[in-house]
Amino acid sequence: MNPVTIPLVNTNEPEALLVSLEISAGQQVAVGDILCTLETTKAAADVIAETAGYVTGLRFAEGDTVRAGDILCYLAESPDAADAQFQPVTLQTEDVNQKAE
Numbered sequence: 001m002n003p004v005t006i007p008l009v010n011t012n013e014p015e016a017l018l019v020s021l022e023i024s025a026g027q028q029v030a031v032g033d034i035l036c037t038l039e040t041t042k043a044a045a046d047v048i049a050e051t052a053g054y055v056t057g058l059r060f061a062e063g064d065t066v067r068a069g070d071i072l073c074y075l076a077e078s079p080d081a082a083d084a085q086f087q088p089v090t091l092q093t094e095d096v097n098q099k100a101e
Contacts (some may be wrong), residue, residue, distance in 0.1 A: 001074045002051045008068035010040040019044070021062045026079060027055045036072065047072065054079045 009016050020037035023029060033049045051074030060066055 001056070001077070001081065002053060002077060004047065004049070004072045005048065006066045006068055006070040006072055007045065008043045009038050010043045014068045015065050016040045016068075018060050018062055018064045018093065021060070023055045023058070023073070025055055025087050028079075029053060029055060029075065038066065051073065051075055051091070053077060054081075067079050076101045082090060 001003070006016070008014065016038040016041070018036055019039045022034050028051045029035065030052050031049055035047045035049055037044060037046050038073055054077075055075050056076050057071075058073040060072060067073070
């Protein structure tokens with residue numbers, strides 16, 4: 001699974017606005033597809049898929065502020081691999097306030 005990271009659009013601004021999101025969970029993308037568009041006060045840039053795959057683990061939505069280095073999503077080799085990686089997990093908890101006998 002390949003992470004897609006947010007690039008540094010402007011060297012003086014580590015944050016950018018995600019103005020356009022062109023992908024959705026489970027979508028198949030090809031090398032060169034535009035995944036999203038970022039904007040700072042002085043620049044705008046498209047984030048391009050460097051590998052092909054299926055979108056999974058999408059972490060942001062249009063209008064969100066993102067930082068350089070943040071992971072936008074992952075690209076999995078198959079839709080099954082994408083689904084299996086991000087299945088919900090049920091955690092068991094223990095009452096820490098319960099007195100030991």
